[in-house]
Amino acid sequence: MFHLKTPKGLSKTELYKFLEEQAQALITGELDFIANSANLCSLLWHCLPDINWVGVYRLKPEGLVLGPFQGKPARTRIPLGQGVCGTVAKENRSILVADVEKFPGHIVCDPASRSELVVPLRVCEELVIGVLDLDSPVENRFDLVDQEAMETLASILTRRVSSLLKGDL
Numbered sequence: 001m002f003h004l005k006t007p008k009g010l011s012k013t014e015l016y017k018f019l020e021e022q023a024q025a026l027i028t029g030e031l032d033f034i035a036n037s038a039n040l041c042s043l044l045w046h047c048l049p050d051i052n053w054v055g056v057y058r059l060k061p062e063g064l065v066l067g068p069f070q071g072k073p074a075r076t077r078i079p080l081g082q083g084v085c086g087t088v089a090k091e092n093r094s095i096l097v098a099d100v101e102k103f104p105g106h107i108v109c110d111p112a113s114r115s116e117l118v119v120p121l122r123v124c125e126e127l128v129i130g131v132l133d134l135d136s137p138v139e140n141r142f143d144l145v146d147q148e149a150m151e152t153l154a155s156i157l158t159r160r161v162s163s164l165l166k167g168d169l
């Protein structure tokens with residue numbers, strides 16, 4: 001059993017350090033990307049304040065396909081280059097959206113979402129295999145600290161896949 005007890009009174013930086021350790025512990029010993037994605041989403045869902053959706057989209061030849069997530073049912077397929085997620089996957093860069101109504105082409109899944117942070121899931125440093133998407137009902141919820149933390153968590157998630165591809169395991 002995995003005991004999840006977030007210590008109280010942590011600063012944002014301390015909370016992310018705690019989450020990185022928890023993510024490492026959850027992922028160590030398991031090679032399956034879907035299983036690890038599911039546990040990472042659950043971890044973030046239970047520990048981050050002001051989040052109404054967190055999930056993974058996997059990049060397939062035909063575009064992004066919904067993977068493990070927490071929150072309301074979402075769009076199952078997003079073409080490369082469309083919405084925030086499709087743009088992140090196409091351009092291989094994180095995108096912080098302070099106000100979703102100001103992002104041209106934003107795809108509405110949960111109408112309660114006001115701001116969004118999407119980071120690419122990369123293997124071997126640059127090959128995009130999907131995205132990690134967080135939505136918040138609060139405008140301007142995410143900043144660069146959140147972005148860097150999500151990029152670190154994304155790399156923890158994909159490290160096992162990178163190792164497999166490089167033949168390190």
Ligand code: SME
Binds near residue numbers: 084105106108109
């Ligand atoms: N808003 C996203 C779509 C995914 S949902 O938020 C879960 C976008 O514009 O890519």
